[in-house]
Amino acid sequence: MSIAIRPAGANEAAVFAALHGEHFTPAWDAQSFRELMEQDGALALLAVADDEPIGFILGRVVVDEAEILTIGVSQSWQRKGVATLLVNQLARYAIEKGARRIFLEVATDNEAARRLYLSLDFHEVGRRPAYYERPGEARVDAIIMSKEGTLSTSGGRAARGSV
C-alpha cells in the first residue's frame, strides 16, 4: 500500500478534526480547523493510504517564518515515516512561500514527537514553563524547537514505499 501526501482545503476541516481527536484532548473542532485553514499563509496537508486519511499536518507561514501548529498520524500507521513525509513536505511548501525558519512547540513528555523533530534536525531554542495542562497531573513545559537556514529537508528518512 502506498502513502501519498497531498494539500488539503478548508472543506476538509472535519477530516482534520477527526484525526486530531485521535490524539488530543480537547480535540480542535472542525470550525477551529476551518478558520485556521482559511488564514493567509496556512499550509494543510493530509497523508492518505488508498484515499484513506491516516495523518495530517497544519502549519502557517508569516513573512519569513513558518510554524507547525499540529500534526498527528493514526496509531496503526505510526513508525512508517509518515510524519517525516508530512513535515518535510510542509517545509518545502513553506520555503516556496518565503519561510527561512520553521518553529514548533512540543511537550517535554512527548518523547515520540521530540525524537521525530530531532531526527529532522530541529533543535531546542526555548521553553514555555508549565504550558500544557495534564488533567490531574502537574503541567508540563513546552519546548520551542526550530530549524533554520535553508530548511534542508534531508533529515529523517523517507517513508517505506510499501507498507
Ligand SMILES: CC(C)(COP(=O)(O)OP(=O)(O)OC[C@H]1O[C@@H](n2cnc3c(N)ncnc32)[C@H](O)[C@@H]1OP(=O)(O)O)[C@@H](O)C(=O)NCCC(=O)NCCS
Ligand atoms: C509524533 C508522531 C506524529 C510521529 O509520527 P510517525 O509517523 O510515527 O513518525 P515517523 O515514522 O516519521 O518517525 C520518524 C522518527 O521519529 C522518531 N519516533 C517517532 N515515533 C517514535 C516513538 N513512538 N518513539 C521513539 N521515537 C519515535 C524515530 O526516530 C523515528 O524514526 P525510526 O522509526 O526510524 O526510529 C506520532 O507519534 C503521533 O501522531 N503522535 C500523537 C500526536 C502528537 O504527539 N503530535 C505531535 C505534537 S507536537
